[in-house]
Amino acid sequence: MKSLTDFDILEIPSETYDAVVVGSGAAGLTCGIALSEIGLNVCLLTKSTPEESSTNLAQGGIAVALPKEDSPDLHFNDTLKAGAGLVKPKMARILVEEGVKRVIDLIKMGAQFETDSRGLLKFTKEAAHSVARIVYYKDKTGEEVERTLLENYRGKIVEGAQTRELLVKNNRCYGVLALVNGKLKAFYAPVVAIATGGAAGLYLKNTNPPTSTGDGIGIALRYGATLQDLEFVQFHPTAFCDESGCFLISEAVRGEGAVLIDKHGRRFMGDYHHLWELAPRDVVTRAVESQKRITGGEVYLDFRPIEERGIDIEERFPTIVRKLKEKGLNPKKDPIPITPVAHYYIGGIKVDSFGRTSIEGLFAVGEASCTGVHGANRLASNSLLECLVFGNRVAYGMYRDWRYLRLDFQEIRITGRGAPPKNSQVYSLEDVKQVMWENVGIVRSAESLTKAIDRLSEIASSSSPWQVRNGALLGLAIAVSAMRREESRGGHYRSDFPYEREEFRKHSEFTITDLERLL
Numbered sequence: 001m002k003s004l005t006d007f008d009i010l011e012i013p014s015e016t017y018d019a020v021v022v023g024s025g026a027a028g029l030t031c032g033i034a035l036s037e038i039g040l041n042v043c044l045l046t047k048s049t050p051e052e053s054s055t056n057l058a059q060g061g062i063a064v065a066l067p068k069e070d071s072p073d074l075h076f077n078d079t080l081k082a083g084a085g086l087v088k089p090k091m092a093r094i095l096v097e098e099g100v101k102r103v104i105d106l107i108k109m110g111a112q113f114e115t116d117s118r119g120l121l122k123f124t125k126e127a128a129h130s131v132a133r134i135v136y137y138k139d140k141t142g143e144e145v146e147r148t149l150l151e152n153y154r155g156k157i158v159e160g161a162q163t164r165e166l167l168v169k170n171n172r173c174y175g176v177l178a179l180v181n182g183k184l185k186a187f188y189a190p191v192v193a194i195a196t197g198g199a200a201g202l203y204l205k206n207t208n209p210p211t212s213t214g215d216g217i218g219i220a221l222r223y224g225a226t227l228q229d230l231e232f233v234q235f236h237p238t239a240f241c242d243e244s245g246c247f248l249i250s251e252a253v254r255g256e257g258a259v260l261i262d263k264h265g266r267r268f269m270g271d272y273h274h275l276w277e278l279a280p281r282d283v284v285t286r287a288v289e290s291q292k293r294i295t296g297g298e299v300y301l302d303f304r305p306i307e308e309r310g311i312d313i314e315e316r317f318p319t320i321v322r323k324l325k326e327k328g329l330n331p332k333k334d335p336i337p338i339t340p341v342a343h344y345y346i347g348g349i350k351v352d353s354f355g356r357t358s359i360e361g362l363f364a365v366g367e368a369s370c371t372g373v374h375g376a377n378r379l380a381s382n383s384l385l386e387c388l389v390f391g392n393r394v395a396y397g398m399y400r401d402w403r404y405l406r407l408d409f410q411e412i413r414i415t416g417r418g419a420p421p422k423n424s425q426v427y428s429l430e431d432v433k434q435v436m437w438e439n440v441g442i443v444r445s446a447e448s449l450t451k452a453i454d455r456l457s458e459i460a461s462s463s464s465p466w467q468v469r470n471g472a473l474l475g476l477a478i479a480v481s482a483m484r485r486e487e488s489r490g491g492h493y494r495s496d497f498p499y500e501r502e503e504f505r506k507h508s509e510f511t512i513t514d515l516e517r518l519l
């Protein structure tokens, strides 16, 4: 299966650039800015408005080894520890060392972070960090990052351009096909970067914007790219959910002193981990679920200890407090009911340290990629840093390859024939999300994954719209990967294999051929 779209390239309007970047979050914009600075003619495609992205929603901040009691070595060790044996050391070194310069660059571009009375950066703490090393701007760091990067990007942006297919021949990428204003358009370039963000939006309960449906990862899978560590999804322990959806309550809230209590008002995290509320995310997530089961009631996040430390929560967390107040809740007085939800996609398109994928001319960056810096579980606030660090490196990698890769318009005469549906059923994205949440969620088992694989194969081969089939295909790849990993590690927990197993202390790889039997 390659194309999900019928097209004949000769009948489609086209534009040609030196480089195409798909996605306008921190990864795509950082890459786009660097490419423009090098002098390349860049076109950045984005599915919705430029600012709609996970980046824009990030609350907590950016982890960086800048405090005087910190060092890249310490940051490296914390990253390794959180990643449960699967962090790629070379990549993590790049992250923590180049990260310092990239955050300083961001400040030079105009990003505001909180400072003390002397104008020195303030740092906050999040789970599994041994020191307070997170730079932040109120509880809307992501908005500040997105604003700064958008203001500094000088290339072209096409809004409302949903990339649907890659133009690939003989394992060489020549551009993308996107739906713009309801019409297909080809964007040719010798080098293309996928920066389409993660896939947590494929789960019913999640913190992500509606754009995070793993589009770029699903597309790359269809065109033969090698994917990595697909089974690892990070669930965040503290979201507020009601019938209208979920929103994140940042870990920085616990970093500033908020505690988790059960329905009896008892602080229970000490039963599960010596770091209490600041234990790794997967531990807190499962502890919350377990405490709910044991007590038969809700688990709450109590903000009041923050105020007891003399911090005004309305000033420190204005967005969270406002959103809670809109729901009729007052965190100054009442503990807030919370629930774990899908938050961050650890797996993705396998890349080298310059973002190269297994397809020539195709690069990936940000949450859509898998560099291996997060291992089996991401250290909080390392992801924006990854976008900044690898966004720059990928631009350099693209430039290096652009110098010898040329567009060959004879080769580009590509015709796509949509993979024929095997059944006439039409599903919605909600169907995919329901299957993922119920069967490929916080706790998985061979039984739940078998159900998911059956159902997602059916949806992926149905007559459903592009978005649903592309999402179902990636969901299927996640479920198969989760089935193969017969252990529990980091963000992947199997009730039938509840421990780490040494023989699985390795990265998993996945290509479309792994799905042949199922489609």
Ligand SMILES: Cc1cc2nc3c(=O)[nH]c(=O)nc-3n(C[C@H](O)[C@H](O)[C@H](O)COP(=O)(O)OP(=O)(O)OC[C@H]3O[C@@H](n4cnc5c(N)ncnc54)[C@H](O)[C@@H]3O)c2cc1C
Residues within 6 Å of the ligand: 022, 023, 024, 025, 026, 027, 028, 045, 046, 047, 048, 050, 051, 052, 053, 054, 055, 056, 057, 058, 059, 060, 061, 062, 063, 141, 142, 161, 162, 163, 164, 195, 196, 197, 198, 207, 208, 209, 211, 212, 213, 215, 216, 248, 343, 344, 365, 366, 367, 368, 380, 381, 382, 383, 384, 385, 387
């Ligand atoms: C609520 C929340 C809070 C977070 N808090 C933090 C934090 O405090 N610190 C931290 O480090 N990380 C945090 N994260 C994670 C971090 O924000 C993301 O990992 C990071 O921003 C990802 O950046 P990105 O550029 O890879 O993807 P995104 O920012 O998601 O951008 C993806 C872009 O791709 C576009 N796109 C998607 N599909 C297509 C398509 N088919 N065609 C064209 N365009 C497409 C989207 O519209 C979007 O512009 C948080 C995430 C969330 C959701």
